[in-house]
Amino acid sequence: xxxxxxxxxxxxxxxxxxxxxxxxxxxxxxxxxxxxxxxxxxxxxxxxxxxxxxxxxxxxxxxxxxxxxxxxxxxxxxxxxxxxxxxxxxxxxxxxxxxxxxxxxxxxxxxxxxxxxxxxxxxxxxxxxxxxxxxxxxxxxxxxxxxxxxxxxxxxxxxxxxxxxxxxxxxxxxxxxxxxxxxxxxxxxxxxxxxxxxxxxxxxxxxxxxxxxxxxxxxxxxxxxxxxxxxxxxxxxxxxxxxxxxxxxxxxxxxxxxxxxxxxxxxxxxxxxxxxxxxxxxxxxxxxxxxx
Amino acid sequence: xxxxxxxxxxxxxxxxxxxxxxxxxxxxxxxxxxxxxxxxxxxxxxxxxxxxxxxxxxxxxxxxxxxxxxxxxxxxxxxxxxxxxxxxxxxxxxxxxxxxxxxxxxxxxxxxxxxxxxxxxxxxxxxxxxxxxxxxxxxxxxxxxxxxxxxxxxxxxxxxxxxxxxxxxxxxxxxxxxxxxxxxxxxxxxxxxxxxxxxxxxxxxxxxxxxxxxxxxxxxxxxxxxxxxxxxxxxxxxxxxxxxxxxxxxxxxxxxxxxxxxxxxxxxxxxxxxxxxxxxxxxxxxxxxxxxxxxxxxxxxxxxxxxxxxxxx
Numbered sequence: 078x079x080x081x082x083x084x085x086x087x088x089x090x091x092x093x094x095x096x097x098x099x100x101x102x103x104x105x106x107x108x109x110x111x112x113x114x115x116x117x118x119x120x121x122x123x124x125x126x127x128x129x130x131x132x133x134x135x136x137x138x139x140x141x142x143x144x145x146x147x148x149x150x151x152x153x154x155x156x157x158x159x160x161x162x163x164x165x166x167x168x169x170x171x172x173x174x175x176x177x178x179x180x181x182x183x184x185x186x187x188x189x190x191x192x193x194x195x196x197x198x199x200x201x202x203x204x205x206x207x208x209x210x211x212x213x214x215x216x217x218x219x220x221x222x223x224x225x226x227x228x229x230x231x232x233x234x235x236x237x238x239x240x241x242x243x244x245x246x247x248x249x250x251x252x253x254x255x256x257x258x259x260x261x262x263x264x265x266x267x268x269x270x271x272x273x274x275x276x277x278x279x280x281x282x283x284x285x286x287x288x289x290x291x292x293x294x295x296x297x298x299x300x301x302x303x304x305x306x307x308x309x310x311x312x313x314x315x316x317x318x319x320x321x322x323x324x325x326x327x328x329x330x331x332x333x334x335x336x337x338x339x340x341x342x343x344x345x346x347x348x349x350x351x352x353x354x355x356x357x358x359x360x361x362x363x364x365x366x367x368x369x
Numbered sequence: 370x371x372x373x374x375x376x377x378x379x380x381x382x383x384x385x386x387x388x389x390x391x392x393x394x395x396x397x398x399x400x401x402x403x404x405x406x407x408x409x410x411x412x413x414x415x416x417x418x419x420x421x422x423x424x425x426x427x428x429x430x431x432x433x434x435x436x437x438x439x440x441x442x443x444x445x446x447x448x449x450x451x452x453x454x455x456x457x458x459x460x461x462x463x464x465x466x467x468x469x470x471x472x473x474x475x476x477x478x479x480x481x482x483x484x485x486x487x488x489x490x491x492x493x494x495x496x497x498x499x500x501x502x503x504x505x506x507x508x509x510x511x512x513x514x515x516x517x518x519x520x521x522x523x524x525x526x527x528x529x530x531x532x533x534x535x536x537x538x539x540x541x542x543x544x545x546x547x548x549x550x551x552x553x554x555x556x557x558x559x560x561x562x563x564x565x566x567x568x569x570x571x572x573x574x575x576x577x578x579x580x581x582x583x584x585x586x587x588x589x590x591x592x593x594x595x596x597x598x599x600x601x602x603x604x605x606x607x608x609x610x611x612x613x614x615x616x617x618x619x620x621x622x623x624x625x626x627x628x629x630x631x632x633x634x635x636x637x638x639x640x641x642x643x644x645x646x647x648x649x650x651x652x653x654x655x656x657x658x659x660x661x662x663x664x665x666x667x668x669x670x671x672x673x674x675x676x677x678x679x680x681x682x
Contacts, residue, residue: 207387211659214621215639219395219651222643299512303625306514309643322514326629329518330526337522340515348510355506 104360110352117346121166131160131316140332149338152321153328158335161316162342168317169298169346172232176297177290179236184243185282189274191244192251202248205241213238217300218309226312231304235297246289250282284361291354295347302343318343374671381667388659389441392652393434403648420450441656447649451642456653460635466536467634470557470626471619473550478558479565479612486569486608487596490577501566508563513622517556517629524552534631549630557626561615568611572604579603605676613669620658 101108120128135155143150149158191201208216213235220234254260255278263273304310305319313320318339325335396403404421405412412420420426425433440447446456489498525533531552537545576582577600585595624636631637635654642650 203383203387206384207391210384210388210663211391211655212617212620212662214624215655215658218624218639218643219392219655222646222648222651223395295510302512303514303621307625307628307640307643309640322518326518329522333522336518337515340512340518344507344511344515347512348506351506351510 104356106352107356107360110349110354110356113345113349114353117166117342117349118170120163121170124160124163124167128163129157129160131157131164132314140328140335142332143334150332150334152325152332152335158321158338161321162318162338164316165318165321165339166342166346168228168311168315169301169343172228172235172301173294173298173346173350175232176235176239177294179232180239180243180293181286181290183236184240185247185279185286187240188244188247188282189251189278192248193255193270193274193278198248201244205244208238209241211238213296214300214303217304218307221304221309226310228311228315231301231310234304235300239293239297243286243289243293246285247282250285251278254278254281288354288358288361291350291357295350295354298343298347298350370674377667377670381663384663385660388663389438389656390434392656392659393437395652396648397430397433446653446656449642449647449650451645451647456649459638459650460653460657463633463635463638465538465634466632467623467627467636469536469539469546469550470553470632470634471623473547474554474558474561474619477554478561481558482562482565483569483601483608485562486566487573487601489566489570490573491592491596493574498570501570505563505567508559508561511559513556513560513625514629516559517553517626520552520556521630536630536632536634549632553626553630553632556629557619557622560622561618564615564618565608565611569604569608572607573600576600576604602676606673609669609672609676613666616662616665620662 133156135151137155138147138151139153139155141147141151141155147157147159149162152158152161187201191198216238217231217234220237221230224230260273260277263277268277301310302317302319302322305317306323308320308323310319311317313324321339322336325332328335402417404417404424404426408417408420425436428436437447444457446460448454449456449459452459485497485501485504489495489501492498521533524530532545532549535549537549539546582595582599585599586592590599623634624639626632627634627636628640635657639651639654642648642654
């Protein structure tokens with residue numbers, strides 16, 4: 078007994094900071110991606126407190142280069158590019174996280190049912206094949222063009238093309254575990270189907286889904302920006318990185334900061350999410366990590 | 370083999386059928402009256418009624434779908450609402466720039482990516498290998514339009530090496546044509562290069578660990594020949610698969626690249642159609658792009674037997 082009791086005491090004896098340092102050394106990409114993301118998210122949430130005015134036009138101050146007063150300069154309507162870039166992070170992160178959450182939820186339900194029930198499978202997978210054959214950006218453009226431009230419409234339009242990818246992933250996991258001895262034992266023991274799905278099969282999908290969620294988040298942020306850039310996304314009065322770039326494109330040679338500030342912010346966020354995803358993949362799914 | 374091709378063709382037709390249903394339903398499942406959507410915000414009741422009659426929107430959905438599908442199969446993609454011209458004609462007028470951009474990108478990207486991946490696998494851990502990792506992470510993170518504007522800013526505006534924007538048809542000379550396609554192809558191809566190079570590296574690493582590679586090296590086959598003949602050919606299947614899958618990336622990217630570089634192609638056609646809510650154009654372009662994607666992947670599947678004679682269907 079005394080030996081067993083001694084062990085937790087040993088682990089607890091290690092100072093917290095040393096544990097954190099060890100985690101950082103072993104998972105540099107998770108820490109790097111997570112830190113960048115946390116900083117940007119904090120800036121986005123705290124935007125009203127420090128970023129200043131993103132909307133007011135001051136034509137007298139148009140196309141000013143970066144300075145003490147306007148860190149990222151001003152755009153062609155005299156709006157502060159720094160404030161707009163900070164506010165733009167709100168839309169990007171909100172869309173990225175919402176799309177990841179919604180497509181994972183939707184894909185998980187469809188994938189579980191499709192993988193477990195053979196009759197549903199054939200029909201669902203053909204539908205998914207069809208959806209996957211349509212390039213995501215075009216499908217999203219078509220869906221947004223139908224409705225009035227709004228952030229909700231953009232989220233739904235990006236979620237729909239992402240769902241088949243999640244369904245395929247979940248289905249593959251379900252197919253591989255449904256023959257496992259413990260699932261057969263549960264069936265033989267008379268466990269209700271919903272319980273088998275939730276308790277015995279669902280937990281196997283969590284690790285790959287967390288990884289997938291980060292990649293979906295990155296791709297959703299890119300597609301949102303592309304849709305805004307093409308004028309098929311978030312309404313122009315809400316500052317987003319995509320529509321900032323679109324509105325400034327005629328001023329590339331005179332005021333490159335109006336394009337490169339939101340552009341670099343966008344790339345940085347996507348890079349951080351991708352780094353986080355790569356790190357999580359290496360940690361949670363070693364089999365996949367070796368193949369990449 | 371023939372049976373396999375037949376089966377594969379049948380599934381392709383099925384997938385395209387489902388795509389057609391989706392594309393058709395897009396307009397009909399949207400909230401609101403399709404005729405009112407097409408007519409726009411300022412249409413009168415008579416105009417909406419006229420469009421409803423013209424498109425036969427009062428018929429049952431299956432009837433409408435059958436009529437639409439029959440027309441599509443005859444090459445009739447409908448009439449553009451804004452310009453009143455056949456969609457098929459509008460698309461065919463714009464196909465040359467898009468095809469040029471897609472082909473130059475494909476050629477540049479595949480050549481670069483495969484050589485990059487082969488060298489990275491050959492010299493694992495070298496600076497080339499590590500820089501491939503950087504390129505691939507960046508390629509997946511920096512959006513096409515940001516890369517595009519950076520390239521324009523550096524090479525066209527600052528250095529003045531290349532024209533800023535636009536397109537010059539190939540029959541007006543190869544020089545001006547390729548000059549205007551270099552930057553768009555690089556911008557569009559970056560993510561594609563990242564994708565293919567990464568798979569090439571992984572696949573090559575696996576093959577290079579095989580016994581027959583050691584044998585070839587031991588008996589003194591030139592390195593170049595080992596890499597290209599013994600290794601690359603056997604590493605081909607996953608590479609070709611990813612080239613096929615990545616075509617989706619190209620198709621999506623074409624729409625954005627054409628907007629950045631002001632290239633009057635099919636992508637611009639669809640972007641202009643968004644603001645005018647010219648739905649037949651959007652539907653037609655989606656149908657054609659999806660068709661190209663499905664077809665490319667069919668060809669990829671069929672090419673496996675050429676690359677790896679062990680694969681028999």
